[in-house]
Amino acid sequence: MSHEDFAAALPPPVRGSPAVYVAKEDQSEEDKQWMREALLMAEEAFEALEVPVGSVFVRHGKIIAKGRNRTNELMNATRHAELEAIDEILAKYPPKSEHFALDPHNCSDNPFKDTTLYVTVEPCIMCGSALRQVGIGRVVFGAGNERFGGNGSVLGCHDDPALISSPPYEAVGGYYREEAIMLLRRFYLTENSNAPNPRNKAKRVLKTEVQPPGVSMHGLSLAHRAHTPEHASAKSK
Numbered sequence: 001m002s003h004e005d006f007a008a009a010l011p012p013p014v015r016g017s018p019a020v021y022v023a024k025e026d027q028s029e030e031d032k033q034w035m036r037e038a039l040l041m042a043e044e045a046f047e048a049l050e051v052p053v054g055s056v057f058v059r060h061g062k063i064i065a066k067g068r069n070r071t072n073e074l075m076n077a078t079r080h081a082e083l084e085a086i087d088e089i090l091a092k093y094p095p096k097s098e099h100f101a102l103d104p105h106n107c108s109d110n111p112f113k114d115t116t117l118y119v120t121v122e123p124c125i126m127c128g129s130a131l132r133q134v135g136i137g138r139v140v141f142g143a144g145n146e147r148f149g150g151n152g153s154v155l156g157c158h159d160d161p162a163l164i165s166s167p168p169y170e171a172v173g174g175y176y177r178e179e180a181i182m183l184l185r186r187f188y189l190t191e192n193s194n195a196p197n198p199r200n201k202a203k204r205v206l207k208t209e210v211q212p213p214g215v216s217m218h219g220l221s222l223a224h225r226a227h228t229p230e231h232a233s234a235k236s237k
Helices: 005-011 031-048 083-091 125-133 178-189 222-227
Strands: 054-059 062-069 115-121 138-143 170-172 204-206 234-236
Touching: 031 054, 031 062, 031 083, 031 115, 031 138, 031 178, 054 083, 062 083, 083 115, 083 125, 115 178, 138 178
Parallel strands: 115 138, 138 170
Antiparallel strands: 054 062, 054 115, 204 234
């Protein structure tokens, strides 16, 4: 099957805006500063043999929570970096309003209001939806997530008009994108002894070329990149 036939066979793009990337020359120093903190959390996840994704939540110029993937450690597929930090925030700054659970966006003491999430990889659909439900102010990510991305690579959970119960939030990517991708590739070269059928990766080599945002390795359009992850780990010799 040709790449054109493959693309034509895929379902049409889903509601919501496509992923938005900010050019390096337009990225603010403040945003880059906080993304470096998220990268440190991703490195910590890598050292812990977790998929290396890290996050920090920043409000009024201060980090209020940090998180990293802990899915292997806790044997729980939902323990992504974003949800780890969300739980920390709710424990440290529990909203006093009894209406938070029903309407967090109009809750005066919502700890997520005016808060920006910095995360090394675009939030997945689960996390992208959760962030909208709690009322996050803004999301800044590094690499796109073309398999499960919830901020425009697969679904636009951040501004899908069908989710009328929750106001949209701004989501932009591209901050230290190459570093985030290379960290993921390094991880996917390692052996996973916890996998049901561990694969021998001795012959794999680290792929160092990083395509620009919006261009897949096979030339497919943004609308159909869900099946061509930009952080594909390596190729066999």
